[in-house]
Amino acid sequence: MPEAARRLPACAPCRRRPPRPREGSGVRPPAAVLFDCDGVLADSEMLVNTVVADQLTALGWPMTPSESREAFLGLSLPDMVPRIEARVGPLPDGWALEISQLLALEMTRNTPEVPGAVAAVRAVVAAGIPVAVASNSARAELAAKLRALGLAETFGARVFSFEDVPRPKPWPDIYIAAAASCGAAPQDCVVIEDSVPGVRAGRAAGCRVLGFAHETPAGVLAAHGAEPFAAMAELAGLLGLR
Numbered sequence: 363m364p365e366a367a368r369r370l371p372a373c374a375p376c377r378r379r380p381p382r383p384r385e386g387s388g389v390r391p392p393a394a395v396l397f398d399c400d401g402v403l404a405d406s407e408m409l410v411n412t413v414v415a416d417q418l419t420a421l422g423w424p425m426t427p428s429e430s431r432e433a434f435l436g437l438s439l440p441d442m443v444p445r446i447e448a449r450v451g452p453l454p455d456g457w458a459l460e461i462s463q464l465l466a467l468e469m470t471r472n473t474p475e476v477p478g479a480v481a482a483v484r485a486v487v488a489a490g491i492p493v494a495v496a497s498n499s500a501r502a503e504l505a506a507k508l509r510a511l512g513l514a515e516t517f518g519a520r521v522f523s524f525e526d527v528p529r530p531k532p533w534p535d536i537y538i539a540a541a542a543s544c545g546a547a548p549q550d551c552v553v554i555e556d557s558v559p560g561v562r563a564g565r566a567a568g569c570r571v572l573g574f575a576h577e578t579p580a581g582v583l584a585a586h587g588a589e590p591f592a593a594m595a596e597l598a599g600l601l602g603l604r
């Protein structure tokens with residue numbers, strides 16, 4: 363059984379109820395806030411896409427970092443592999459593991475923060491609301507990014523990679539697991555996402571989704587059911603924390 367699955371609560375009765383609305387605020391704070399990582403906490407997309415573009419160019423699919431972003435934004439490695447193999451033929455044995463280790467190494471060296479993201483997470487925690495991370499990254503790469511951002515202890519065991527659930531985003535599995543790790547029902551949680559597969563996963567899980575319009579235009583995120591926002595400084599207000 364994956365490690366994260368063992369962390370899931372065994373029963374529903376202990377579920378956390380959503381807090382009451384704050385005085386003067388029309389928004390009821392959520393029972394938990396579930397963060398995507400890439401493009402929401404870590405401004406890592408360009409770094410990741412540079413590595414992917416270099417690898418694919420070497421394999422015979424010439425690609426720039428922005429073309430890599432266009433082709434693969436929000437996808438997990440297992441979902442990228444068939445698209446790559448359709449273009450370049452069968453990949454060398456261990457290719458996915460190799461690129462995953464390379465990305466983890468890059469993230470350990472340099473994980474830029476999305477401006478205001480760490481403060482936004484800390485504001486949620488200070489309000490007494492549990493937080494979790496749900497990412498289509500591999501487990502080692504995700505852990506490296508959270509360590510580099512100084513958020514590993516903040517999220518503790520409530521960290522979910524695609525490796526921890528049966529199906530990656532856009533399936534809802536990872537957000538259902540993340541909500542359960544916070545003792546909350548998905549419909550009482552808010553998901554923070556920046557990609558179409560991530561928004562679809564959060565909505566499919568039954569969560570309210572706030573779409574950070576950074577890598578993907580606001581209108582595209584809204585068309586998939588997210589409420590777009592433009593800066594992390596807006597998050598506390600959107601969550602009903604002030």
Ligand SMILES: [Mg+2]
Nearest residue numbers: 398400401556
């Ligand atoms: Mg993302």
